[in-house]
Amino acid sequence: MRRRRTFEDWSLDSFIMLILIVIVIVTLYPFYYILIITFNAGADTTNGGMYFWPRVFTLENYRYFLENPKWIQALGMSLLRTVVGTALGVLFTAMVAYGLAKRDLFFRRGYFLIIVIAMNFSGGLIAFYVVLKSLGLINTFGVYVIPGMLNLFFLLIAISFFQEIPEELGESARMDGASEFRIFVRIVLPVSMPLIATMCLFIGSGHWNSWLDSAYFVQDERLRTLTYRMMQVINQSMVSSANEAAASAASRTKVTPFSVQATAMVVSIVPILGVYPFLQKHFVSGMMLGSVKG
DSSP states (O other): OOOOOOHHHHHHHHHHHHHHHHHHHHHHHHHHHHHHHHHHHHHHTTTTOOOOOSSBBSHHHHHHHHHHHHHHHHHHHHHHHHHHHHHHHHHHHHHHHHHTTTTTTTTTHHHHHHHHHHOOOOOOOOHHHHHHHHHOOSTTTHHSSSSSSSSSSHHHHHHHHHSSSHHHHHHHHTTTTOHHHHHHIIITTEEEHHHHHHHHHHHHHHHHOOHHHHHHHHOGGGGOHHHHHHHHHHHHOOHHHHHHHHHHHHHHHHHHHHHHHHHHHHHHHHHHHHHHHHHHEEEEEEEHHTSSSO
């Protein structure tokens, strides 16, 4: 029999519900505020006092964003970088993890020692720049994707995950003449979808949100990413010439640097929101299965 709910039960549930509602509002309102800014005239937004809906509704911010070739080019570069970087990062990280998951691998302890040292110590930005320059990656698209082809954090998780896959699957395939690469592609990867989905989500988000490499290692304006352009807008207030250009653009198009930045934020969030629901069901299982064994 179900226990009758007392006044104390109702009071406690109501208090918890109130706290949860407050948390939801505090969490979601900043996103909603940015959204309404994008649909409000930029010049009017600077007056303040707008909290719940656009005061002067307009699509000029999105029109300005879509008609500006720099923003569109940056959006395309971010999409290309995210797709290529995620694919290469997941593939090479999984391949290395599959090899290190073999307990009879020669010099296996040495490889793990190198991984632990690399995770805890860094040569710094200058040493990293020298390495990239010696490899000819400075001011190229490769500087976005090649350094991130091996993710050490997910490498350790993937090793633990692959060790849980029954060895009999690989042995039966070897008896049929399958190579290790064929076993990896046709057997291991299909049963590792929770891990692969989790890696895609985190590595893809990292590529999509990264802007430091575009600022430090790229001078070609055609290679600038969307997040870098957003940081440029933030820093425009510190550059007098940028302020003059922004004021001129605002007088012609009724937009401001802040309204364009808010529009870029909304556009940058849409791809992540579109991909996440398809990967969510694999997310928790992928993280948990990889952490069962050390």
